[in-house]
C-alpha cells in the first residue's frame with residue numbers, strides 16, 4: 001500500500017496552498033477533494049486581497065503577511081497565476097461613515113500599511129469610468145491591495161504540487177477520519193481507507209460537521225453571500241472599488257463582479273429569501289450609479305457562496321485538539337490568507353517548525369477546561 005507523509009483534505013485556496021507547500025518541502029502528499037478543486041467557496045468569492053478591516057492588530061498583521069505571501073507566490077509560479085495588483089479605492093457616504101473611514105486610514109497608515117488619501121481627480125485619472133459623487137473630495141487608496149482569480153491559482157498550485165510528486169484526486173469525498181487514541185490513522189472514503197502519517201483538514205464551511213465524528217467541536221459557521229457577474233462593460237474597470245452600497249472589481253471573465261454587504265443579508269434571510277435575480281438587478285442598479293458603463297451590461301451569473309466563519313470570526317489554524325498528527329485550517333478571508341496559512345502549517349507538519357504568528361489562532365482557544373472533546 002502506498003504511504004503518504006501528508007494527506008490534505010479539501011482543495012480550495014487553503015488546501016491547494018498547503019498541498020503545494022508540503023510537496024515543495026519534500027513530503028509525499030496526497031491531496032483530495034470531494035468535487036472539483038476550487039469549486040467550493042474559493043470559486044464564489046470576491047477574492048479581494050487586503051488587510052483593511054481586520055482587527056485587532058494581530059489579525060491585521062496576519063492578513064498583511066498573507067498579502068506578502070501572495071506576491072511571493074505569484075513571482076515563484078511565474079506567468080499568469082491569477083494575481084491582479086493595482087490597489088483598491090474606497091469612499092464613504094459622509095457623516096459617521098466618513099469619520100470611521102478617516103480613522104481607519106490613519107490607523108492603517110500608522111501601522112505601515114499602504115493607506116492614503118488621494119484627490120478625486122487622481123482617483124478618476126486612474127479609473128476614468130468611475131462617477132464619484134460631487135461631495136467626495138478625497139478617496140482612500142490602498143496601493144498594495146489586489147484581487148485574485150482564485151480558481152486559476154488553485155489550478156496552478158495543484159499542477160506545481162503534482163510536478164513535485166503530489167497525488168491529486170478530485171471527486172473523492174472523505175466520509176470521516178479513523179482515529180485510535182490520540183492518533184488519526186486513516187481517511188475513510190466511500191469504498192476504501194487511506195493511511196498517512198499526518199492529516200490536514202481544509203474543508204472550509206464543512207469543517208465543523210467534518211470534525212464532529214472525532215468528538216471535536218470547533219465552531220465554524222456558514223455565512224452565505226451573493227456575487228453577480230456581468231457581461232463586459234464598454235469602459236474597463238482596473239481595480240477593486242468600495243463605495244456606499246456596492247463593491248465591484250473586474251471579473252476574470254472580462255465582465256464586472258458586484259457585491260454588497262446588505263444584499264448578502266437579504267440573500268441569507270432564511271425566512272424570506274429574495275430571488276437571486278431580484279437581488280442581481282439591485283446590485284446592477286447600484287453599480288450603474290458609481291460606474292455608469294455598468295448601466296449597459298447584462299447579468300451573466302448570480303452566485304451564492306458560503307463563507308466558513310469561525311465562532312470569533314478569526315482564523316483557526318493549528319493542531320486538532322486531542323490529536324498529535326492532525327491539523328485544521330478554517331478561516332474567513334481565506335483567499336487573502338490561503339498561501340500564508342498553507343505554507344506555515346506545511347512547515348509545522350513537514351519540518352516540525354511551528355510559527356509564532358499562528359499562536360493566537362490555534363483551535364484550542366475554543367476548548368474550555370475539561371471539554372476538549374464532546
Ligand SMILES: Cc1cc2nc3c(=O)[nH]c(=O)nc-3n(C[C@H](O)[C@H](O)[C@H](O)COP(=O)(O)OP(=O)(O)OC[C@H]3O[C@@H](n4cnc5c(N)ncnc54)[C@H](O)[C@@H]3O)c2cc1C
Nearest residue numbers: 010012014034040041042045048174204225305333334336
Ligand atoms: C461572497 C463571498 C465574498 C468573499 N470575499 C472575500 C474577499 O474579498 N477576500 C477574502 O480573502 N476572502 C473572501 N471570502 C472568503 C473566502 O472566499 C473563504 O474564506 C475561502 O474561499 C475559504 O477557502 P477554503 O479553501 O477554506 O474553502 P473552500 O474553497 O470551500 O474549499 C474547501 C474544499 O473542501 C472540499 N470538501 C468539503 N468537504 C469535503 C470532504 N468531506 N471530503 C473531501 N473534500 C471536501 C470542498 O469540495 C471544497 O472544494 C469571501 C467569501 C464569500 C462567500
